Amino acid sequence: MDITSKIRKIATRLLQNGEVDLFMAWEKGDLPFQSKPFFARRVEDVERIIFDEYSIHNLSNALLKFRDRQEKIGLVVKGCDSRGVVRLLEDGQIKRDRLYIVGVCCPGMKDPLQAMRDYSGFNRNLEAAPLAAKCENCIQPNPVIYDELLGEEQPPRVQGERFARVRELEQLSPDERYRFFEDILSRCIRCYACRQACVACNCRTCIFDETKPQWVGRETSISDNMMYHLVRASHMAGRCIECGECERVCPVNIPLMLINQKLIKDVDNFFGPYEAGMQYVEGAKPPLSVYQENDPDDFI
Known part of the structure; x- marks a missing residue:
């Protein structure tokens, strides 16, 4: 079962059982490089959830939209996203018991902004899209906080001397x-x-x-x-x-x-x-x- 299917299965369970009020992940846009944040509030919404090589947006930032509310939130986090969740918890922006965190070990993402440039003009080419620059020197591709973990643990991708x-x-x-x-x-x-x-x-x-x-x-x-x-x-x-x-x-x-x-x-x-x-x-x-x-x- 691929990561997308596993995430959908977890989201369905959480929403059906009332364990969360919404589930944050990604959905596909109109173009192949458009994967954007998505909030599923009903079981019927879950089929729109995806996880692919363009799921680059840090979903932890979206938690700020809900800091003054009471909903219980499920969300998918990569390594960097999970560090963002820790930062919000440390700052008292949201409480841990409001979150159900699904961690995904991240193999690295491609940058949709660079893909958009490659796709534009007369020579459209998405095949050679490299890892996003920010992923080339990732020191923590694996989630540091989670309730469930998906995928195989990934090694750090630091190229040469970090600083x-x-x-x-x-x-x-x-x-x-x-x-x-x-x-x-x-x-x-x-x-x-x-x-x-x-x-x-x-x-x-x-x-x-x-x-x-x-x-x-x-x-x-x-x-x-x-x-x-x-x-x-x-x-x-x-x-x-x-x-x-x-x-x-x-x-x-x-x-x-x-x-x-x-x-x-x-x-x-x-x-x-x-x-x-x-x-x-x-x-x-x-x-x-x-x-x-x-x-x-x-x-x-």
Whole structure:
């Protein structure tokens, strides 16, 4: 029995027995590379559920739509999705007893955005679609939290030295680093796609939606762009689950995971060993979400 059939069987059982009020998975769109999030609320909906090579969207982010409600939710998670669930549990955004988690060991996904580019124009070709860039260096393809687990355990897919790009950046002088970030962030159109796709961006009111005071202007100047990315980066420290959705959905191809990986490396160095969302311990918080009176304060 393939993964899709197994997921449908579980979803049918949960909905029939009233164990969940809705079941979150994926459904197929009009084109072969379109697999999109889907919420099944009735047994009749289950036949639309699929799991294939384009089921790339991190479903844990969709749980934020239900944080103030009482429904019990079933959902399918890959490795990165499951780390997102842990982050939401740690932030108190949803309670564990509201979730029935079906884990799927992930062999890697293809990027529907890249497939769309390959499919467009005169030379339509989907056969050669590679793994999504974010999946090429996945350190956790297997779910870290689940009630049922499907599929065979997958090995990490890290290619070479994990923080090689970060170490190259660290070798630059301060002026060279500034010019590097000035160049890449000048492309930002502040569409906020990275924020919307990020499970760690779960504030009820984002600082950048505030108008009194208004923290950044409406224009896309380099100073406002840097303000946006610096504040967002500080919020990601110790909280990024390395799912890569922010970089994948960026329409101007800003290497956002380079910034996040620098933060991941430094948080692990200063507060670790630590990797965000790798295990769920009730009451646990990320390093920068807690403090102790004897914490080092030499920087003050």
